[in-house]
Amino acid sequence: MTTTRFRSAAVAALLLLSSCAGAPPREAPPAPQPSPVPAPPPVVTPRPGVVVPSPAEAAGTRFIRVLLSGGTQEAVLEGKTIRAWGVDGRLAAEATGRVTLAAVGERIRWGGSGLLGDTLDAAGDPDLRVGNREVVGRIRLLARKGELLAIAVVPLETYVSAVLSREAPPRFHPEALSAMAVAVRTYAVGAAAKPRDPAYDVVGSVEDQVFDGVDGVSAVFREATDRTRGLVVRYRGELARTVYHSTCGGRTEDAGSVWGKDIPYLRSQSCDDCADSPAYRWEYRMSEAEGRRVAKALGVPPGKDLRIAVTARTPTGRAGRVRISSGGVSRELQAAEFRKAAGYAKVRSLKMEVVPAAGGWRFTGEGWGHGVGLCQFGANGMARRGAGFREILARYYPGTEISGETP
Numbered sequence: 001m002t003t004t005r006f007r008s009a010a011v012a013a014l015l016l017l018s019s020c021a022g023a024p025p026r027e028a029p030p031a032p033q034p035s036p037v038p039a040p041p042p043v044v045t046p047r048p049g050v051v052v053p054s055p056a057e058a059a060g061t062r063f064i065r066v067l068l069s070g071g072t073q074e075a076v077l078e079g080k081t082i083r084a085w086g087v088d089g090r091l092a093a094e095a096t097g098r099v100t101l102a103a104v105g106e107r108i109r110w111g112g113s114g115l116l117g118d119t120l121d122a123a124g125d126p127d128l129r130v131g132n133r134e135v136v137g138r139i140r141l142l143a144r145k146g147e148l149l150a151i152a153v154v155p156l157e158t159y160v161s162a163v164l165s166r167e168a169p170p171r172f173h174p175e176a177l178s179a180m181a182v183a184v185r186t187y188a189v190g191a192a193a194k195p196r197d198p199a200y201d202v203v204g205s206v207e208d209q210v211f212d213g214v215d216g217v218s219a220v221f222r223e224a225t226d227r228t229r230g231l232v233v234r235y236r237g238e239l240a241r242t243v244y245h246s247t248c249g250g251r252t253e254d255a256g257s258v259w260g261k262d263i264p265y266l267r268s269q270s271c272d273d274c275a276d277s278p279a280y281r282w283e284y285r286m287s288e289a290e291g292r293r294v295a296k297a298l299g300v301p302p303g304k305d306l307r308i309a310v311t312a313r314t315p316t317g318r319a320g321r322v323r324i325s326s327g328g329v330s331r332e333l334q335a336a337e338f339r340k341a342a343g344y345a346k347v348r349s350l351k352m353e354v355v356p357a358a359g360g361w362r363f364t365g366e367g368w369g370h371g372v373g374l375c376q377f378g379a380n381g382m383a384r385r386g387a388g389f390r391e392i393l394a395r396y397y398p399g400t401e402i403s404g405e406t407p
C-alpha cells in the first residue's frame with residue numbers, strides 16, 4: 001500500500017458530500033503593470049525549495065504547503081495589488097487586479113513582461129486569489145520543465161478549518177465536527193512529515209483533502225478547529241492514519257480489506273449511529289447504456305449478454321471482487337475499481353448487491369464511501385447521544401490516543 005493510494009482512497013468517497021460552491025465570477029480587472037521600481041527587501045529569509053512565511057507568521061505557527069494548481073503552464077493571480085519577490089528577497093514584479101503567469105521552461109513569465117527566475121513568492125494586498133481560491137499569506141510559484149506550480153503556505157489551523165468546511169456539513173453536532181477537525185489535522189501533519197514533493201506537502205483536491213481557500217468558512221468550522229487546536233491522533237506515539245468516510249451503513253471496514261494492509265486501529269467496528277444518514281440505504285438503477293460504457297472502460301467489449309456480478313466479499317459483507325462478462329470475454333477485478341468506473345456518487349459503497357433489472361441493473365446498498373475509519377454520520381449520531389469528540393475518536397480509531405501535536 002502506497003501512501004498515495006491510501007490518501008486517495010481515504011478521501012475520495014467522502015468528498016462527494018462536499019458542495020461545489022465556487023467563487024462568483026469577477027470582472028476582468030485592468031492589465032497588470034509590472035513595477036520597474038526597486039523595493040526594499042521583504043522580511044523573508046528564503047531557502048531554495050522551501051516556502052518561507054514572514055517571521056511574524058512563522059513565530060510558533062505551523063504551516064502546510066498546499067499545491068493549488070499544477071500540471072498546467074499558467075496560473076492567474078488576482079488581488080488589488082499583487083507583488084512578487086525572487087528568492088533573493090528583492091521585489092521582482094508588481095501588478096494590480098489580475099496577472100497571468102506562465103512557465104517558460106524553468107523560468108516564469110509575469111504577464112506581458114519578460115522572463116523572471118524559476119521561483120517567485122507572491123502576496124496580495126489585502127488578499128490574493130489563485131484561480132477561484134482566496135489564500136492568506138504568500139504563495140510560492142515554481143517553474144518546472146514548462147509547468148507552473150502554485151503553492152499556498154497556509155497556517156495549519158487555518159487549513160484544518162478550511163478543509164473541514166468542505167468535508168463536513170455545517171449542521172453536524174459541534175462534537176462531531178471537533179472529532180473531524182482532529183482527523184483532518186492528523187492527516188495533514190502526517191502528510192507534512194512525508195511530503196508528496198519537495199515543494200509541497202499536500203494537494204488541495206480529492207487526492208488529499210479538498211482545500212478551496214480560506215474565504216466563506218463558517219464559524220462552526222473555525223470553532224471546532226479552535227476547540228481542538230493542536231490535537232492529533234497517535235497510535236503508540238506515531239501519528240495515526242485518520243481516514244474517514246461519510247456513512248458506514250452499519251459496520252465499518254477493515255483497512256486490510258480495502259488497502260491490503262492491516263492497521264491495528266483501522267479494524268471493523270459495528271456502528272448503528274449513522275442510521276439517519278441519507279446514504280444509510282441507497283439504490284441506483286444503472287441503464288444498459290451506462291453498463292456498456294462501464295464495461296468498455298474496464299476492458300470488456302459489451303454485447304447483448306453483458307453481465308455484472310459480485311464474485312467475492314470481505315468479512316464485513318462488502319463486495320471484494322466484481323466480474324464483468326460478455327460474449328465469451330470475462331474480467332474479474334477489484335470491486336473498488338468497478339465502483340470508480342461506475343462513479344462514486346452512483347455506486348456509493350461496496351456494501352451493495354447488484355441484480356439485472358428491466359433496462360439494466362439495480363444496485364442496492366448501504367453507506368457511502370470506503371467505510372474505513374471514522375464514520376462521519378456515525379460520529380454525528382454519537383455526538384447527539386452525548387458523546388464528546390474524544391469518545392468518538394476512540395471508537396473509530398480504537399487503541400489510539402489524543403495528544404498535542406508535539407509529543
Ligand SMILES: [Zn+2]
Nearest residue numbers: 271274375378
Ligand atoms: Zn456508521
